[in-house]
Amino acid sequence: MIRYTPVREADEVRPGVRDAVRIVEETGKLIAQVAREMGGLNEGTLGNWVARDREAH
Numbered sequence: 001m002i003r004y005t006p007v008r009e010a011d012e013v014r015p016g017v018r019d020a021v022r023i024v025e026e027t028g029k030l031i032a033q034v035a036r037e038m039g040g041l042n043e044g045t046l047g048n049w050v051a052r053d054r055e056a057h
Helices: 017-027 031-037 043-056
Strands: none
Touching: 017 031, 017 043, 031 043
């Protein structure tokens, strides 16, 4: 059985993801475009973090 151990949000986020989320929100650029510009950040990962940010605000 796999046990899930909660991780603080700050520990979960790869460096640069917060910046990428901010860029998507502030510029309106597509998630895929920002992911490419951030050096190959996974588009799905960025999309998940953008969705979490939108839900929080």
